[in-house]
Amino acid sequence: MATDRWNSEINRRDFLRAGAALGIGGSALWLAAACGASSPTPVANANASPTPLHYPTAKIDGDLNLFNWSQYMDPGVIDRFAKHYGIKVNTPYFDNMEDMLTKLNAGVSYDLTFPTMDYALNLIKAGALLPIDHTQLANWSQVPQYFNNPWYDPMATYSVPYAIWTTGIMWRSNQVQGMTASWNDFWLQAPTYHDKMFLLNDYQEVLGMSLLRKGFDINSGVQSQLDTAVNEVLKISTGLRGFETDDITNMVNGTAWIHHAWSGDAYQVISQVNDPQNIQYETCKEGVPTGNDTMVIPKNAQHPGTALKFIDWMLDPANATSNVAYFGYPQVTTAGITAYQNTIAKQYPFLNMTLDAAINGLREIVPTGDKRYLWIQEWRKIIYS
């Protein structure tokens, strides 16, 4: 029968031969990958300043790959840039800083990305960014004086500031009462509202907040302090609705009544719900994580010229003003900060923040080396429970 012939032809000998071929081929590929990639570009000595690479010139050299948080930039501003220069802008998103770092480390090519100041510091130390020539940016004068030489980027060689933020708690005042402007509010409200409560899916924010509540340093590397902080979070985390960096969607659709949140996202919720008077945001007395993030050009950007043009576009006063109205943060340009003060901060005093407070306030510093390992182990105790 034909089926017998088919069965007997793909017999054991052939199968073993094919398997061996696949195995040898696979091992060869594996060795090639191991050997080929085992000599990466040398990591810059942490103490020496890295040798600057070639400064890109500001000209359109192709489509833009813009790698950002979701809902963190006015799509109208992006569209106008695309139309003005006749190019396409691709907007892949990341969920948090670690997600961004993972994709960058994997070698994916992006033209522009938005690390927070502590992550920018590490990327600069690792020689992973292209330098930025300020004379190429027509609107560089919009950047406040301090940011010509910020603490994380000497002489602002590699970064342009983007926005400042605070971290606090957002809640629905028509459902939840008795908030006390303290990180303890999560523990206070958990017995009643744990099913409607979310924390940020961000290990720096959650561990930092719990450390602050116990009076410890927000970036503590002391194991006993971290253990205490973790145990406190575990008291409420098993009953939580979830850990989520998208603090807008669940507040808008009514799944969340209390959310660990970033200030601008509170404004976005206010602009999207039918009852904005019921959305409140507080910063906490034990400590307010604050700071700025940055715009940087990764080293393997394929269109750094377009990226520079886009940075210049964002620094333009009209675009900054329009952007602030969308994403609810003070963009760090003279026009952006003024726009924020005159509109959002006036209408919602609880969203008021100043540049000075952001520059000199409480900084979350991403841990590296052994401390990073410690923090990751502690974070896992929370989410793997």
Next chain:
Amino acid sequence: MSANRLWRLLLAPGAVWLLVLFVAPFGIVVAVSLGTQDFIGRVHFGWNFENYQSILDPLYYPILLRSAIYAVETTGLCLLIGYPVAYTISRFGGRYRNLLVILIILPWFADYLVRIYAWFVILGDDGVVNGLLHFVGLPGNPPVIFLNRPFAVVGGLVYDYLPFMILPIYAALDRMNPALIEAGKDLYGSPAQTFLHVTWPATIQGVIAGAVLVGLPSVGDFATAQILGGTQTFMIGNLIQDQFTGAGDWPSGAVLTIGLMALLSVMMIFYLRSTSRPADLMS
């Protein structure tokens, strides 16, 4: 002999696809599992076999157990729902059998994530089901919390993988000679006895195929748990994903990936051996 060569040539595209999209990436995963990370998380390759010790971390066991339980629940529910559906279509479908089969596959025309998000709308706190429960007077705001619970995750998995259970069973039932059932009745068997002693053994191949096609992907699924789940529904797929995106490390993630593959391969080998011999007897 030329027909045989033709068959081998036709295997070539599939073999190339497998080599490029599975064997090569798998080789890279193995390489990463033996590597280390620098201070910003970039992987440097090496021969660090001690990475494999992390697989013994007791922190992973509850998660693996939970994933196994969800997979078993999903498979069981798919079988309970899928077998009657397949039976009805194959025995009583008549003219509409093909249409009914297409209707079962129809949801897969939409993207995987779209199908999961559809459950958000249905099961959300302000969703369709809760709206209905509120309408009939159930107290509570919302009446029932479906989302971010194990129920939603298992439900999402069942919904997603149900066609994988229905189709193999349908094929097995289709292949079965209907005269066997009549023979059962002729020998004074009740419907239940006929099913148990005639239909079920004849379709066991389809059931096993369906169980494997549903069970194995369910163990490693992460998207359903990530979107529909909460803090208590962390599965092994989310664990591995976390190693690569959240505050994690790539070598650990690679080690876990290989560990999970080894475990599932053992089950696959069991499946392959159990199907190879009965096939000769049943045809």
